[in-house]
Amino acid sequence: MSPSSTVHPIKRNGSKLHRLNTLLDERVLPYPVKFLTNRVVILATLGLLIPLLFFTGNQSFVNTVNSYLNVMSVVVDSTVLLYATIADVRDRAAAKRAEEIAKTYERVLEDRIQEREDIAKAYEQVLEERVNDREEIAKTYEQVLEDRIQGREDIAKAYEQVLEERVQADHELIQQILQNSIENILGGRLEKIRLEDHKQLEDMQQAVIASNAALRAELAQKALIASNESMRAELAELRALVQALYQTQVGKTDG
Numbered sequence: 001m002s003p004s005s006t007v008h009p010i011k012r013n014g015s016k017l018h019r020l021n022t023l024l025d026e027r028v029l030p031y032p033v034k035f036l037t038n039r040v041v042i043l044a045t046l047g048l049l050i051p052l053l054f055f056t057g058n059q060s061f062v063n064t065v066n067s068y069l070n071v072m073s074v075v076v077d078s079t080v081l082l083y084a085t086i087a088d089v090r091d092r093a094a095a096k097r098a099e100e101i102a103k104t105y106e107r108v109l110e111d112r113i114q115e116r117e118d119i120a121k122a123y124e125q126v127l128e129e130r131v132n133d134r135e136e137i138a139k140t141y142e143q144v145l146e147d148r149i150q151g152r153e154d155i156a157k158a159y160e161q162v163l164e165e166r167v168q169a170d171h172e173l174i175q176q177i178l179q180n181s182i183e184n185i186l187g188g189r190l191e192k193i194r195l196e197d198h199k200q201l202e203d204m205q206q207a208v209i210a211s212n213a214a215l216r217a218e219l220a221q222k223a224l225i226a227s228n229e230s231m232r233a234e235l236a237e238l239r240a241l242v243q244a245l246y247q248t249q250v251g252k253t254d255g
Helices: 016-028 030-036 039-047 049-054 059-210 213-254
Strands: none
Touching (some): 016 030, 030 039, 030 059, 039 049, 039 059, 059 213
């Protein structure tokens, strides 16, 4: 650091001492420092030690050289002490400034960390809100699905009820048709049997009239027995036919 750029560390704004120190640092002290640090001056000062060895009898010369050397020693010591003090004060100021900068940087870091924590908290809050929104959407969708499933179940139950009613109606209709068919078949068979019986009775009457009483009685008995057997056979056939028709209709209904 050049002496010309030296600034006294003691700053008293607006004070005379501060202005004097500034004037000395900028206008006066650089020249003695330059003189004392000049290589020629240093060699000349060292060279004055040699005449002291040979001119010890010349008291005035010895005193003059000693005075010069003492003054130079004091000036050098004072200058070194001054600049050491200035350097120490500047080091302390630099250390204090560095400490302040470190504290400021720590505050900035803490502020940044706090900002990042706030951002992280805000982001977590946003994520929680999104998760809650998605859960609500999922619940709403589940509710809609349940409503649709319930609606379809109701429609299926209603359709099953309609099918049951249709099957019941068809079953009743088939039973009615079967009953009517059976009644018609039985009526026709009975009418036929009645006509045959009437004809047989007429034949028997004619036979009875034509033969004697015993023969008439025997023939009538035989004819009656034959008629009863024929009637039983026809009734059995009619019963088997009705059962076959009923089983056929029941099989179709179950299918």
